[in-house]
Amino acid sequence: MKNIERQQIEQILDMIMDIIIPAGESGEPPASGSRATGFLRNILETPDDTEELGLLLLKISGTEHLTEKALREVESENPPAFARLVALVYEAYYGDPEIVEKLGLPGPPQPGGHEMKPFDTELLKPVLSRSGK
Amino acid sequence: MGKPVPWGRDHHREFSRRIGKQATLLILVDDLPEQENRVVLDSDLTDSNGIPAPKLIYRYSENTKKMLDFGVERAVELMKAAGAEEVLINPRIREVFHLIGTARMGLNRETSVVSQWGQSHDISNLFIIDGSIFVTGGAANPTSTIQALALRIADHIDRNRRNILK
Ligand SMILES: Cc1cc2nc3c(=O)[nH]c(=O)nc-3n(C[C@H](O)[C@H](O)[C@H](O)COP(=O)(O)OP(=O)(O)OC[C@H]3O[C@@H](n4cnc5c(N)ncnc54)[C@H](O)[C@@H]3O)c2cc1C
Numbered sequence: 001m002k003n004i005e006r007q008q009i010e011q012i013l014d015m016i017m018d019i020i021i022p023a024g025e026s027g028e029p030p031a032s033g034s035r036a037t038g039f040l041r042n043i044l045e046t047p048d049d050t051e052e053l054g055l056l057l058l059k060i061s062g063t064e065h066l067t068e069k070a071l072r073e074v075e076s077e078n079p080p081a082f083a084r085l086v087a088l089v090y091e092a093y094y095g096d097p098e099i100v101e102k103l104g105l106p107g108p109p110q111p112g113g114h115e116m117k118p119f120d121t122e123l124l125k126p127v128l129s130r131s132g133k
Numbered sequence: 134m135g136k137p138v139p140w141g142r143d144h145h146r147e148f149s150r151r152i153g154k155q156a157t158l159l160i161l162v163d164d165l166p167e168q169e170n171r172v173v174l175d176s177d178l179t180d181s182n183g184i185p186a187p188k189l190i191y192r193y194s195e196n197t198k199k200m201l202d203f204g205v206e207r208a209v210e211l212m213k214a215a216g217a218e219e220v221l222i223n224p225r226i227r228e229v230f231h232l233i234g235t236a237r238m239g240l241n242r243e244t245s246v247v248s249q250w251g252q253s254h255d256i257s258n259l260f261i262i263d264g265s266i267f268v269t270g271g272a273a274n275p276t277s278t279i280q281a282l283a284l285r286i287a288d289h290i291d292r293n294r295r296n297i298l299k
């Protein structure tokens with residue numbers, strides 16, 4: 001990502017993310033307001049295997065009018081790299097608790113855990129009887 | 134696995150159509166032991182002490198492929214009966230290995246290592262009680278069965294200790 005400035009990266013990321021996940025008709029927030037920007041930037045700053053993603057962003061940054069159509073063209077040139085970018089945006093967006101709340105989705109069961117019935121200690125009787133307890 | 138939710142204008146519509154309305158079925162089958170599926174010592178690869186590395190030789194048998202196909206067909210039936218609008222099949226066979234069956238039990242000392250009680254055919258006071266005495270892979274994870282075998286064989290040793298250790 002040497003050739004693009006940090007601020008520029010964030011602007012481009014925001015634009016790309018809002019095309020990948022735009023605001024929805026039922027009030028769904030667009031991806032750019034979420035934690036996704038920081039998440040993606042961090043990924044781009046980790047040295048391992050992000051070269052392809054960096055090249056992809058570089059390519060997108062050179063696109064004059066960044067529209068869904070333009071992105072689909074970039075996608076068609078390298079579907080696996082683009083699929084990775086999309087997966088990262090999804091991961092960042094749906095991994096943001098505020099977004100999950102705004103979308104009205106059930107959150108992850110942890111750390112509270114699933115509700116469980118009390119343990120039936122009768123089940124252990126045959127095992128305990130082996131040790132004479 | 135499956136089909137990703139499309140990105141772009143239709144993303145939210147398709148996401149809300151699918152969220153909370155999906156189910157995944159995984160087909161597990163009992164992959165029977167085959168003579169040619171085996172673990173050998175690698176002729177080239179060694180560890181830092183020069184000890185040959187184990188090498189897995191494995192391919193799916195026709196029987197296993199047929200069982201998987203059968204399972205997929207039943208899974209599709211089940212999904213449709215449950216009212217599925219769309220059923221996606223992941224055609225990739227995914228390997229899940231458990232390291233078992235290298236000292237299989239049996240009555241014939243030519244084709245097995247231990248008896249049905251985990252007792253070595255060759256050394257009477259040696260018992261093997263772990264995943265290695267499985268005769269087939271079983272269609273599911275092995276630990277509960279290993280534990281059940283441990284309890285069963287320990288009871289057997291306890292009951293027969295005078296004879297076994299003679
Ligand atoms: C990542 C992973 C996930 C798994 N998940 C599941 C699951 O969800 N459900 C399930 O049922 N099964 C699962 N399994 C499989 C299950 O854990 C094993 O099949 C089971 O633990 C095997 O039990 P065992 O007694 O045969 O061997 P092990 O548990 O491997 O016991 C062998 C013991 O022998 C010791 N040992 C080895 N060499 C010597 C030596 N020379 N001298 C003395 N001691 C020695 C080892 O240190 C070890 O303690 C999983 C396995 C793995 C690796």
